[in-house]
Amino acid sequence: AQSVTQLGSHVSVSEGALVLLRCNYSSSVPPYLFWYVQYPNQGLQLLLKYTSAATLVKGINGFEAEFKKSETSFHLTKPSAHMSDAAEYFCAVTPPAGGYNKLIFGAGTRLAVHP
Amino acid sequence: DTEVTQTPKHLVMGMTNKKSLKCEQHMGHRAMYWYKQKAKKPPELMFVYSYEKLSINESVPSRFSPECPNSSLLNLHLHALQPEDSALYLCASSQEGAGVRNTEAFFGQGTRLTVV
Numbered sequence: 001a002q003s004v005t006q007l008g009s010h011v012s013v014s015e016g017a018l019v020l021l022r023c024n025y026s027s028s029v030p031p032y033l034f035w036y037v038q039y040p041n042q043g044l045q046l047l048l049k050y051t052s053a054a055t056l057v058k059g060i061n062g063f064e065a066e067f068k069k070s071e072t073s074f075h076l077t078k079p080s081a082h083m084s085d086a087a088e089y090f091c092a093v094t095p096p097a098g099g100y101n102k103l104i105f106g107a108g109t110r111l112a113v114h115p
Numbered sequence: 116d117t118e119v120t121q122t123p124k125h126l127v128m129g130m131t132n133k134k135s136l137k138c139e140q141h142m143g144h145r146a147m148y149w150y151k152q153k154a155k156k157p158p159e160l161m162f163v164y165s166y167e168k169l170s171i172n173e174s175v176p177s178r179f180s181p182e183c184p185n186s187s188l189l190n191l192h193l194h195a196l197q198p199e200d201s202a203l204y205l206c207a208s209s210q211e212g213a214g215v216r217n218t219e220a221f222f223g224q225g226t227r228l229t230v231v
């Protein structure tokens with residue numbers, strides 16, 4: 001079965017520092033992977049998605065992620081954290097069959113940004 | 116318009132009440148979803164509608180009853196809920212339906228439900 005594992009339920013960085021949020025997937029076939037962000041008391045917003053067109057994917061708000069098949073990883077990075085980046089981040093995968101964007105989410109990583 | 120609109124934003128209901136959650140999108144998406152999110156947890160899929168027909172029911176209790184009156188609207192009817200059903204209920208939509216895995220789902224802001 002498809003799944004994603006997010007390493008680190010909480011990540012804290014200083015404003016201006018590099019942000020690195022980790023996501024590893026398990027899949028026997030090429031997956032489609034997504035990163036979503038959720039601000040407090042809000043819905044989810046797509047940051048970026050990997051659909052096999054390019055291994056380095058650029059998203060909104062300066063975020064990017066690199067798909068590494070050899071490491072089964074899809075880590076999210078941002079060169080310089082901003083206070084407004086504080087939120088919950090979810091990595092998600094869709095299963096190989098059935099479609100419907102049946103998103104399977106990781107447990108989430110809460111990003112804190114301090115001055 | 117890339118919005119998914121959910122109403123109400125907050126709902127408090129008793130265990131004997133009947134209420135409905137509403138979701139609307141005007142992006143021409145033919146797949147619509149209900150997710151349930153408990154505090155500090157990721158969203159969990161409840162139902163999927165594709166072309167106004169129920170395609171997936173993730174073994175959700177019958178006290179939750181979905182309805183898709185047309186391609187733009189999705190309802191979730193609630194009856195005889197339990198306190199443990201308190202959660203954020205998220206609606207989402209995406210292009211097409213079956214066989215499409217790589218298009219993103221657009222989420223609404225959610226309805227914060229409290230069952231007392």
